[in-house]
Amino acid sequence: MxxxxxxxxxxxxxxxxxxxxxxxxxxxxxTLKRFFEGFVLHKKFTIMYPEERRDYSxxxxxxxxxxxxxxxxxxxxxxFLCETVCPAECIHxxxxxxxxxxxxxxxxxxxxxxxxxxxxxxxCFCGMCEEACPKDAIKLSRNYEMSVLKRDDAIYDLDHxxxxxxxxKGRG
Amino acid sequence: MDQIMWIALFLKIxxxxxxxxxxxxxxxxxxxxxxxxxxxxxxxxxVGPFGLLQSLADVLKFFFKEDFAxxxxxxxxxxxxxxxxxxxxxxxxxxxxxxxxVEVAGQVINLQIAEVNAGVLxxxxxxxxxxYPIILAGWASNNKYSVFGALxxxxxxxxxxxxxxxxxxSMLLAYGTLDLHSMVEWQSSAAGMWGCVMNPIGALxxxxxxxxxxxxxxxxxxxxxxEIVAGFHVEYGSxxxxxxxxxxxxxxxxxxxxxxxxxxGGYSLLPGFSHLVGWVSSAQGWPLQNVKAFFExxxxxxxxxxxxxxxxxxxxxxxxxxxxxxxxxxxxxxxxLAMLNLGYMVALVTYLARSH
Numbered sequence: 001m002x003x004x005x006x007x008x009x010x011x012x013x014x015x016x017x018x019x020x021x022x023x024x025x026x027x028x029x030x031t032l033k034r035f036f037e038g039f040v041l042h043k044k045f046t047i048m049y050p051e052e053r054r055d056y057s058x059x060x061x062x063x064x065x066x067x068x069x070x071x072x073x074x075x076x077x078x079x080f081l082c083e084t085v086c087p088a089e090c091i092h093x094x095x096x097x098x099x100x101x102x103x104x105x106x107x108x109x110x111x112x113x114x115x116x117x118x119x120x121x122x123x124c125f126c127g128m129c130e131e132a133c134p135k136d137a138i139k140l141s142r143n144y145e146m147s148v149l150k151r152d153d154a155i156y157d158l159d160h161x162x163x164x165x166x167x168x169k170g171r172g
Numbered sequence: 173m174d175q176i177m178w179i180a181l182f183l184k185i186x187x188x189x190x191x192x193x194x195x196x197x198x199x200x201x202x203x204x205x206x207x208x209x210x211x212x213x214x215x216x217x218x219v220g221p222f223g224l225l226q227s228l229a230d231v232l233k234f235f236f237k238e239d240f241a242x243x244x245x246x247x248x249x250x251x252x253x254x255x256x257x258x259x260x261x262x263x264x265x266x267x268x269x270x271x272x273x274v275e276v277a278g279q280v281i282n283l284q285i286a287e288v289n290a291g292v293l294x295x296x297x298x299x300x301x302x303x304y305p306i307i308l309a310g311w312a313s314n315n316k317y318s319v320f321g322a323l324x325x326x327x328x329x330x331x332x333x334x335x336x337x338x339x340x341x342s343m344l345l346a347y348g349t350l351d352l353h354s355m356v357e358w359q360s361s362a363a364g365m366w367g368c369v370m371n372p373i374g375a376l377x378x379x380x381x382x383x384x385x386x387x388x389x390x391x392x393x394x395x396x397x398x399e400i401v402a403g404f405h406v407e408y409g410s411x412x413x414x415x416x417x418x419x420x421x422x423x424x425x426x427x428x429x430x431x432x433x434x435x436x437g438g439y440s441l442l443p444g445f446s447h448l449v450g451w452v453s454s455a456q457g458w459p460l461q462n463v464k465a466f467f468e469x470x471x472x473x474x475x476x477x478x479x480x481x482x483x484x485x486x487x488x489x490x491x492x493x494x495x496x497x498x499x500x501x502x503x504x505x506x507x508x509l510a511m512l513n514l515g516y517m518v519a520l521v522t523y524l525a526r527s528h
Contacts, residue, residue, distance in 0.1 A: 024489075031210045044212055
């Protein structure tokens with residue numbers, strides 16, 4: 001058993017300590033040093049936000065979108081897997097039959113979402129919808145600037161989700 | 173009084189008001205930028221060059237805010253409080269001499285707005301007035317938090333006024349006068365010295381008490397945000413709050429000016445300035461006394477600026493006291509220390525008088 005170092009916080013102050021002035025002057029010297037570091041050397045930890053941005057990780061989960069094919073048709077087949085897995089219950093899908101002329105590319109899809117609403121105010125950005133999706137249709141982008149002026153604007157409809165999202169490289 | 177004296181009086185009032193009120197926006201900016209520099213942040217830097225116009229933008233915002241008064245507030249006292257808060261320190265500022273004298277058209281004009289020979293008593297009276305806005309604001313706005321702030325503020329100011337007064341009395345013993353002009357003259361004379369050299373403990377006590385009197389950190393218990401929201405001015409918004417804010421800075425300037433006058437030589441020239449006076453006056457051919465008066469004003473200005481810097485510096489260094497610690501410091505340490513110091517000054521003054 002080694003000796004355990006403990007600090008007795010209830011010890012009596014020595015005379016020098018009880019004067020406080022020494023400690024106050026020491027503290028003020030520290031802040032004076034910091035003052036000149038900021039004033040002369042412009043040392044700062046602030047990120048000047050709109051001009052400078054924090055570099056988030058490649059796996060950052062931000063605003064949702066639904067991937068589209070070359071014909072601007074959504075990849076979603078309204079399978080309801082994301083709605084089922086969603087722990088926050090923020091996805092609401094209404095399914096519909098897909099017309100043949102919408103299947104120009106790739107595999108034929110029989111179903112399509114008539115409406116696909118995500119309530120971003122309920123969403124907890126866990127990314128489970130993304131993992132559940134068999135068609136890689138619903139995804140989370142790296143965009144974190146999602147403020148809106150009205151509550152209704154925070155409920156994303158299909159048109160909003162189908163927008164083209166830039167800067168996705170590196171997200172698997 | 174003849175015409176020149178009247179004009180001079182208005183000019184003096186204009187100069188003091190302009191220097192004092194005009195420096196407040198800069199001081200607010202410096203407080204915010206300085207705190208940012210100390211804490212490794214940037215601070216307001218978007219409005220104007222280096223963010224210097226930030227205070228102006230804030231004032232503009234205050235002007236357009238709703239002039240709101242709580243429903244059950246007693247209106248008269250509620251509106252009176254911010255006015256008194258500003259009037260008290262401005263009234264005390266009239267006593268501070270900001271230069272010896274200037275000669276215009278053969279007339280000697282003393283650079284002091286109110287030439288009262290009991291100036292110190294007058295200043296103490298006005299400093300005592302600073303309790304009233306806090307009590308009035310706290311009581312009249314009908315809010316529990318503001319009453320708490322008012323109680324804290326009044327007890328704190330009254331406690332620290334005693335030590336402050338005793339420190340001042342110890343200096344009055346040395347100067348033998350209540351006139352601030354002659355105090356400065358004595359300090360700048362060959363036989364005299366700065367009050368802080370003669371009486372360092374008194375200067376320290378006085379300095380600490382000015383922090384308590386102006387409700388600045390580490391003594392800002394009347395407005396302790398963490399415990400009582402904003403203390404005595406919780407219910408104040410728009411320009412009424414801005415008046416309190418302005419009053420705090422004017423009170424700081426007043427306290428710094430008084431500290432400089434009584435303990436740090438007031439308007440007496442800073443070392444090196446006397447050469448500068450002679451050089452400027454001979455190079456430009458201006459009357460020596462007027463140039464000297466200008467540099468005396470500059471000296472006082474620099475001294476006050478330094479004390480204002482210390483106000484900001486201390487604010488971002490020390491945390492707030494607990495209330496019992498505040499009272500302990502005031503009554504159990506500063507008060508006996510001020511009494512002992514008074515005894516020391518009595519001994520010193522008698523010794524000096526005997527040896528002459």
